[in-house]
Amino acid sequence: MGKTLHACFDLPSRQSPLLFLAPMAGYTNAPMRRLCHQHGAALTYTEMTSDLGLLHTSDKTWHLLETFDDEGPVIAHLYGSDPASLAEAAARVEQSGRFVGIDLNAGCPVHKITANGAGAALIHDPRRIHAILSAMRRAIRLPLTLKTRLGPSPDRVAIFETLDAAEQAGADALTLHGRFTSQGHGGPVHLDLLAEVKRRATLPVIGNGGVASPYDAWRMFHETGVDAIMIARAALGNPWIFEDTLAAFASGAEPPAPAFAGARPRRDLTVIRDTFEAHIAAEIALFERIQARSGLPVDAAQLEETLATTFRCHLFRYLHGLKGSSYVRGRLHELNTLDAIHAAVAGCLEREAAYRAAALPRGVRI
């Protein structure tokens, strides 16, 4: 058995279970990672980053790997298909000194990625996974991990060959999204296969897929024995999922199943507003830092519009389940300035506050 995840990434030993924030393209930049770290994520992942973009010194690609000093341990998440270029890119990322590990994507089902032989295309070819990880292993000293799926489709389970390839190449951990490529991000998560992989693996296994509540995390942890749980979509607009889950496990009792899929605990509206504001402020700080480094003249209006565009996708996640959130969601395309975003949030929170004050039962309109 190799090192534990705690030892591998020098994580706080008191956290149990270990909860990680998954890589999500377009979302898991430094502001989101720091927020999730502050709320209990032990480890976070960058957005998916192209090896070739890094090697061609594309500013846009390197910006994906911007970090904040106080955001906790982060893994750089790379994609590509060629062993030599992935190894070279990994070495350059290691030299940046910002990351505690490097992860290879072998699960992204998006056509643009698989068409070039990267992401989920690698699942068809365990020998290539072995070649890539071996080359990366030789190129870096940092811990090396792989994020993958069960196989292309339920009739083609490939994970056991992938696991062998990862172990033989010297990977330090495996993240398994318990779905097949054919499932995209929906459908059942196969906890039975996740458990089987965990039983067979000699390296730590991080379980991922379908964890939307402390109850789901409890089930995954107890039914599979995974070494850590990775959360993706449930953390969008909801960094509290990490502390809620840790609190539930600390109590020692199985958490109740949510009343319906996607249900979240009722949260103080001031907490939602303050967290949202902190997130926006961090996005602005990151944006200004990148602009300053590029030395490009900044048109204030354009800057604001770009920020508003990138932040819109977080906005309705924060308002999830609140009164008026579907109205905001329907108008997202109109929210082109930060003022418009603030006004939309304020309106939604006021409506929810009035609803709560009236203490009307759910489903009754006010």
Ligand SMILES: Cc1cc2nc3c(=O)[nH]c(=O)nc-3n(C[C@H](O)[C@H](O)[C@H](O)COP(=O)(O)O)c2cc1C
């Ligand atoms: C918007 C979005 C972007 C994602 N980007 C990546 C990515 O860049 N790399 C990756 O390995 N997985 C990516 N994923 C998949 C997640 O990391 C995760 O495996 C999947 O969503 C299942 O976890 P969940 O059920 O907790 O959401 C992405 C998922 C979403 C929803």
